[in-house]
Each structure stands twice: as structure tokens, then as C-alpha cells.
Amino acid sequence: MRLALVLFLVLVPVAALAETVLIDGVEIPYRLVENCQSVDRSTLARAFPRFSDGQDTVDLEELARLPHARVTRRDGRIVSIRYYDRSRQQIYELSKPAPRPVPVAPTRPAAADASGMTEIEAALAREMIDISNQRRAENGVEPLAQEDHLVLAAVGHSREMLELNYFSHTSPKEERKTTMERVRLTGVAPTGVGENIHRCGGFSIPEIARKVVDDWMNSPGHRRNLLDPGFHKIGIGVVSKGNTYVTTQVFGSGF
Numbered sequence: 332m333r334l335a336l337v338l339f340l341v342l343v344p345v346a347a348l349a350e351t352v353l354i355d356g357v358e359i360p361y362r363l364v365e366n367c368q369s370v371d372r373s374t375l376a377r378a379f380p381r382f383s384d385g386q387d388t389v390d391l392e393e394l395a396r397l398p399h400a401r402v403t404r405r406d407g408r409i410v411s412i413r414y415y416d417r418s419r420q421q422i423y424e425l426s427k428p429a430p431r432p433v434p435v436a437p438t439r440p441a442a443a444d445a446s447g448m449t450e451i452e453a454a455l456a457r458e459m460i461d462i463s464n465q466r467r468a469e470n471g472v473e474p475l476a477q478e479d480h481l482v483l484a485a486v487g488h489s490r491e492m493l494e495l496n497y498f499s500h501t502s503p504k505e506e507r508k509t510t511m512e513r514v515r516l517t518g519v520a521p522t523g524v525g526e527n528i529h530r531c532g533g534f535s536i537p538e539i540a541r542k543v544v545d546d547w548m549n550s551p552g553h554r555r556n557l558l559d560p561g562f563h564k565i566g567i568g569v570v571s572k573g574n575t576y577v578t579t580q581v582f583g584s585g586f
Contacts, residue, residue: 352391353411354378361391368392368409401458401537446479446486448569451536456482456567458540459578463557463565466548472560478583480517481566485579488513488528489570493577498530510581521564522585525556532575543578556582 351358352368357378361368369388376385391409395402403411448456464474491507492498500510507513510526529543547553556562562582569578 350408352409353413354394355413362388364388370394446482446568447490448486449571452569452571455536455540455569455576455578459544459567459569459580460565462540462544463580466544467558470558472558473563475562475565475582478564478566478586480519481514481564481581481583482568483517483566484510484514485566485568485581486570487516487568488526488581489568489577489579492528492530492579493570493572493575498528498577500526500528514581514583519583519586521583523561523583525559525562525582527553527556527580529578529580530575532573534576539576543576547580556580 351360352370353359354375359370359374359378361370363369368391370391372385372387372389375389391412394400394412395409401413402409446453460475460477467474487507488502488510491502491504495503497503502508502513507516510524511521514521514524527547529546531539531542531546534542544557547557557580559582562584564583564586566581566583567578568581569576571577
């Protein structure tokens with residue numbers, strides 16, 4: 332009898348343990364139900380007041396499939412979900428029984444900050460900087476700090492390439508021909524600059540940042556720029572039109 336009681340005390344708590352997932356920075360407990368990560372709808376309603384309450388559960392894979400979701404997995408499990416564009420975030424749409432309407436995006440959403448990038452573009456730029464610094468750390472190189480003038484130069488070049496339909500480090504505009512000239516037009520005069528550019532289409536938003544940095548790392552010239560220990564500052568500009576994303580990465584030293 333005593334042995335049976337001990338086994339009961341050991342087994343029941345282990346089976347009842349819940350792990351957690353981060354949803355937009357909020358730690359939410361989940362349970363494995365038939366090998367699916369399930370969250371109580373009532374828990375989501377408490378964390379996100381507009382989410383309708385209920386006694387059922389929500390599969391995390393449903394939240395991961397929503398537009399603009401950036402999903403991080405570890406050992407096959409979802410550990411984090413975050414959304415790039417809150418104006419079109421549809422987490423609460425899961426609570427509605429009717430089919431979800433497809434959001435109609437404006438031709439050019441309002442800029443998120445002084446750089447002129449939209450929220451999604453700015454989020455991609457930040458993630459590219461994070462991944463770039465991860466690659467530098469893996470290769471024993473100090474991280475790069477964002478510099479606002481370099482961001483402006485990068486955004487300007489990305490936008491110009493997209494609008495004028497060209498892809499080159501050399502601008503057709505005489506006063507903006509080189510990377511150094513474009514940086515100096517923002518009001519600073521570093522002693523050294525470098526530049527990586529990228530254009531892609533046909534990828535989902537969560538894939539883009541890693542795709543861009545991986546492509547640079549797999550190209551000898553771009554890799555040298557990205558891992559150059561002489562550069563200490565960085566600015567990334569992402570500009571999109573439809574499903575096309577143009578990215579410029581500008582490095583600087585000697586400010």
C-alpha cells in the first residue's frame with residue numbers, strides 16, 4: 332500500500348506538468364494533447380483581452396500559421412511566436428466562428444519610424460542585424476551597433492534600386508554614385524564604409540531575414556564585409572513592393 336502511494340505521488344505531478352511558450356512576449360503554459368501543443372482558450376483570453384473566452388483549447392500550430400507570424404522551434408516544439416505587423420495581426424480572429432476576411436493591405440503602409448521603413452520592414456532589418464551579429468560572434472568578431480545615418484543611407488539605396496528597377500552598388504544618380512557618397516549625404520563622414528545588397532521574392536516573411544544573411548554568408552565578398560573586424564557600425568534598409576524585398580546593409584568605421 333505504501334509503495335502504491337509513493338508511485339502515485341511521483342507519476343501524477345509529472346504527467347500534469349505544463350511547459351510554456353512565448354506569444355508576443357507573454358509566457359503562456361501549454362499541454363501536449365495527442366502530441367499537439369495545446370493552450371487553454373481561457374488562458375489566451377486573460378493574456379489577450381480581445382480573445383474570446385471559452386473552455387476549449389487552441390492548437391499552437393493554428394497561431395503559428397497566422398499571417399506575419401515569426402515562429403521559433405526547438406527540438407520540434409514551438410517555443411516562441413511573435414507577429415511583425417500588429418495592425419494586421421489576426422490572433423483574435425481564431426475566436427470567430429465565421430470565415431476570416433482577407434485583409435487588404437495599402438499600396439504603401441505608413442512608415443514605422445524616421446527611416447521610412449514600414450513596421451514589417453523595420454522588424455526584418457532588426458532581425459538581420461541580430462543574425463549578422465550572431466554570425467560575427469560565431470567567428471570571434473565583435474558585434475556591430477546600429478547607426479542611424481547608415482540606416483538612412485541603406486534605406487535610400489534600397490528604395491532607389493526598387494523604384495528605378497536596377498540592382499547595383501553604383502547608383503545612376505551622380506551625387507549618389509558610391510556608398511561613401513550616399514552615407515555622406517546623410518550628414519556624417521566615416522573613414523571607411525562597406526555595403527552588401529540583396530533582392531529576393533517568393534519567400535514568406537518569417538524566412539526572409541535568415542535567407543538574406545545566409546546568402547551573404549555564402550558569398551565570399553559579402554561574407555568578408557559582414558565579418559570584417561574593422562567595421563563597428565551598421566545600418567540595414569529593407570524596402571518592399573508586393574512580394575519583392577530589396578535590402579541594403581551598410582557598414583561603417585571611423586565616425
